[in-house]
Amino acid sequence: MKRLVVVGTGPRLYREFMLRQIGERYEVHLVIGRPAEWETPYIAGATVVPGMTAEGIVAAVGEIVARQAVHGVMTWAESHVVDTALAAAAVGLPGPGPGAARACRDKHATRSALAARGVPQPQSVLVGDVAEAHAAAEKFGYPVVVKPRAGVASQAVALVRDGAELAEHFAPAHRLPAADLRSPDRSVLIEEYLTGPEVAVDCVLRRGHVMPVVVSHKELGYAPYFEETGHWTRGDDPLLGDPAITRFLTQVHAAVGFSTGATHTEFKLTDEGPKLIEINGRLGGDLISYLCHSASGVDPGLALAAVSCGDAPDLTRTRALCAGIRFAYPPWHRTRVEEIAFSPAGLPPEAGLAVPLVGPGEVVLLPHKDLMEGRVAFVTATAATREELSDALGRSLAALRCTWSPA
Structure with a gap:
């Protein structure tokens, strides 16, 4: 062992x-x-x-x-x-290398590395104040995306449609800490907004060889924020074997110099082909690895362990199902939770996990400029088709029983 x-x-x-x-x-x-x-x-x-x-x-x-x-x-x-x-x-x-890890952690460094290699991505400018942000937005044309340079989980990321909205959302992005980055005073990115579906691919790499493990599709809500209200994956997703996607992922990882380890790469499928949103130097969160195992039988954690030890991972798929997770949110901007629990009798047979994330007496807030932690519960499910999965997730969330009031 x-x-x-x-x-x-x-x-x-x-x-x-x-x-x-x-x-x-x-x-x-x-x-x-x-x-x-x-x-x-x-x-x-x-x-x-x-x-x-x-x-x-x-x-x-x-x-x-x-x-x-x-x-x-x-x-x-x-x-x-x-x-x-x-x-x-x-x-x-074995590992990704410190430089590659830093390039994944710093979104501006990612953009710079990809630009040097000509890898498709949105236009992006690093700014230090609102005046610079306005200038970048005018150059790209509204709407634009305001993004903190070192944020995670879409915190303080917003789609803005004019100068007033830009000024409103600049401050939350600027407040997120960037002390471990070079030039931390310039900590906000203004980026071109791309249209098209957004997907994420978790990969493992061994000595530079990119191996896609799981494709996850986002469910988004609470505009203008990019709150991830759910994810779903398919064990035999055609993007896993798409040569164009594999070439794109290989270009992205080569640009940042990532050699060995695991990544979570998010990109938009535009009319011009895939364009990178961001790359993270670790496996995806929100139980995406759990969903991958449920849908395909592949364990991303074991795959990462294997390549970290210099070994080839076992990516054998033993099933082709759809698996997903969906989150529940409070009804008011500030909500006091009095009781919260799932009714077992209301859960469909496709349901997996059904977990409250808060308890009685807690006050929770809907996603807003400074907070992306408004989730009160989640459910997972596995089904044969995307349609059956969506229905099962909806019925599972309907089994959540809550007593709450405005706070």
Whole structure:
């Protein structure tokens, strides 16, 4: 059994299933910022790094490697992508490379790398104030997208249609921290708005070879924000085998210099072909890996573990179903939750998980400029077709029983 270092775990609800499956195949040593809790059954050991600083993580991985043979180091945590790449490089283990990890973390660096290689993407300008933002928007023509340089989960990303809306949405994007980036005072991107469906592909890479693992399709809501209200995937999605998509993904990864690891790449399917929205140096969130396993039998977490140890991943598909997740939101801008639970009798047979995310007494807010955490529950389902899946997700959410009031 190979020994694998995993840096960070993230929320139990969204990542436990991956750690469990990896723990069955690998001897896992965890690097974490607190004593191991729910992770304990799946690991062989843990090193606590207070504050989970980059220096602490690199030193911890180095000490683990000095004590025993280690075959790989990996993470699925956005905040530790660069730290893990630094640690892998320091001990000579496979990884994306620190430069590639930084290029994925910094959206302006991504744009610059792709522009140098001529990879299709929207026009984009890095700005430092509202005046520069207005100038960029006038150059591209409204509507434009306002995007923080280092944000995650679409936080503070908005579609604006005129100068007044641009001024309104600039400040939230500018407030998001960018201290770990070069020129942090210039922290907002103004980008051309692309039309066409948006999809995401999670890939694993081994020595530069790009292997698409799962295609996920977004459900969006709460305009002008890009709140991801759900995702769905298909085990035999034709985009997985589309040569044009594979070529595009290969161009994107080559441009940022990504060698080994996993990525979550989002792009629009425009009339001119695929154009990159962003690339993240880790697997997708929102249980996309769980949906992939449900729909195809492929486990992205195990695929990442394999390439992190220098091995070829097993991407054998054993089923061709549709799987999805959909989130529930409160009815008012500020809502006080009094009771929340799912009625088991109301869940259809296709339902998988049905999980409240808040409890009695909590006050939740709808997505707005500074907050993208308005979710109160989620459901998953698996079905034979996209239509059956959508119906099952709708019936599953209808089984949510809530008592709440404006706060």
